[in-house]
Amino acid sequence: MRMATYASTSVALVLILTKTAAWMMTDSVSLLATLIDSCLDAAASMLNLLAVRHALEPADKLHRFGHGKAEALAGLGQSTFIAGSALFLCFESIGRFSHPQPIEAMPVGVGVMIFSILATLGLMLFQRHVIRQSNSTAIKADHLHYKTDLIVNGAVIAALILAYYGWPGFDPVFAIAIAGYILFSAAEIARESLDLLMDRELPDEQRARIKEIVKKHPQTRGIHDLRTRKSGMTAFIQLHLELDGHLTLMQAHAIADDVEALILAEFEDAEVIIHQDPAGLMEQRPEFAAA
Structure with missing residues (x-):
């Protein structure tokens, strides 16, 4: 550069x-x-x-x-x-x-x-x-x-x-x-x-690809509140990962790490933040957040 x-x-x-x-x-x-x-x-x-x-x-x-x-x-x-x-x-x-x-x-x-x-x-x-x-x-x-x-x-x-x-x-x-x-x-x-x-979201095709990657993992139950932006060469990706509510904290953490690695394999310069949620938990979510 x-x-x-x-x-x-x-x-x-x-x-x-x-x-x-x-x-x-x-x-x-x-x-x-x-x-x-x-x-x-x-x-x-x-x-x-x-x-x-x-x-x-x-x-x-x-x-x-x-x-x-x-x-x-x-x-x-x-x-x-x-x-x-x-x-x-x-x-x-x-x-x-x-x-x-x-x-x-x-x-x-x-x-x-x-x-x-x-x-x-x-x-x-x-x-x-x-x-x-x-x-x-x-x-x-x-x-x-x-x-x-x-x-x-x-x-x-x-x-x-x-x-x-x-x-x-x-x-x-x-x-x-x-x-x-x-x-x-x-x-x-x-x-x-x-x-x-103004922190505009990543293009729709990239957001859709992130969701596909997350849902591809066999132990994920869903994804919500996906938020993305870009600063320079770095993409910032935040999401809530829905998992089985009976998993231990260590198990949920390991799955989140696996999902993060899958995302980074395709978005190499990204910073990924994943919050784990029990599947089916009713939360108050922002209206603009895609499911």
Whole structure:
């Protein structure tokens, strides 16, 4: 995860330098759009770097559940950066639309965009590998951002060619479309980050799988009050396990340990808390708790 943040920051800085030179030569507002995006990529990547370093710190006396929510805070910060850049780009594009400017040094701009696409593809392949290994929210947010960059860079190439050989107004038109797509991406990142900060339940298919695992044990009679959430890479799973009321405490404890091991075999980074209940015991349960 740390290597992914270092790679992301390095790529963003290299692209800023190349795009700045290309923008100064072409005076393209579409290229300015992707330059602004790269500047925010660098800021967001630096934020990610700090957040991931903090999130990977082990739990301590003041943070018993670890520091995983630092990733969600980083994702929320990223979405704010991205939305701000999109709004700035909209205002810039509207002004340029009223007074279109001819594109200069078009081949240079296209060459820089092709280089950007290749560099972004290499980074995304590495990020995808890291996501498969860690399921990191911060890296997923960064990956989504660079995924939109591919589309943005392709759109800039089209805008440069069309504006150079045809109507100069194509440049701001494409820039406005890029800004809209960036805003959509920012909303997606913000939604996932808020879900983590608000302790949203794990996806329904994962909750259903937990219930299947528990009920598969031959000595369990049922499960209720299943509660789940995620913080960083760690999933937290709490449940009430229904057992034969005539079991000894030692027997019930052994069964709960077996069930916990079964859950951990499939949810490796989870923390599991199991409360044992006699089957058939009538309890007052929260209305939202699934049976």
